[in-house]
Amino acid sequence: MKLTDMTSAAFKAKKDAELKDAILNGIKVDRGGTTVVMSPYKDELTPEQADALVAYVRTFGVKKAKKAKKKRVPDAGVIAPAPTPVR
Numbered sequence: 001m002k003l004t005d006m007t008s009a010a011f012k013a014k015k016d017a018e019l020k021d022a023i024l025n026g027i028k029v030d031r032g033g034t035t036v037v038m039s040p041y042k043d044e045l046t047p048e049q050a051d052a053l054v055a056y057v058r059t060f061g062v063k064k065a066k067k068a069k070k071k072r073v074p075d076a077g078v079i080a081p082a083p084t085p086v087r
């Protein structure tokens, strides 16, 4: 399956809101005539966890030396179980 290169300039140009929307509501894109689909994660993740994942994917492709200077995102790699959604 061909996926987005999350280290690319095109990916970096995307807005946080777009990435959060893709994570929570899923995304369907055409890649060279093939439709690729990511399922929504809104039933598994809280909006705060989606924000943490957006911050986490933003760290992909950032050079180590540069990254060391940056403040680490707290708990971006450790996802606590989502609370039972109230409907």
Ligand code: HEM
Pocket (backbone or CB within 6 Å): 002, 003, 004, 005, 011, 014, 018, 019, 020, 022, 023, 027, 028, 029, 036, 037, 038, 039, 041, 053, 054, 057
């Ligand atoms: C919690 C885990 C995941 C996160 C944080 C995540 C994050 C993202 C984000 C931010 C995008 C948007 C990319 C864009 O707008 O360019 C995306 C797209 C996509 N994801 Fe995920 N994803 C996750 C899990 C998965 C899984 C498990 C699959 C497949 C089994 C998947 C398949 C896809 C596909 C097919 C796309 C759209 C195609 C593309 O943009 O290349 N993702 N994902």
